[in-house]
Amino acid sequence: MIAxxxxxxxxxxxxxxxxxxxQLLAMIRLVMGPDVSDRILALDTMVVDAIGLIVLLGIAQGTQIYFEAALIxxxxxxxxxxAYARFILRGDIIE
Incomplete structure (x- = not known):
């Protein structure tokens, strides 16, 4: 039995x-994505993966400051x- x-x-x-x-697979999709929409989706996936890594680091360290950083x-x-998706679709961010 494992402790x-x-x-x-x-x-x-x-x-x-x-x-x-x-995160690595999303980075590969970001570089090799055949379309701009694939790159946007890969970038969003990388953000979610980075949030997961920050939360896991907070669990490993046992501090709550990482959870606040992940929320921000x-x-x-x-x-x-x-903003990036609006720029791709419309050509501007602020109307």
Missing amino acids: PDRLYDLCLLIAFVAVALA FAMLGFVSSV
């Missing part, structure tokens, strides 16, 4: 590897994704 603290560390390591792999990063990521 609970070692199981916790193992699960945290697996989560870090999974989210880092998702999520708000900025959403606004930047919407």
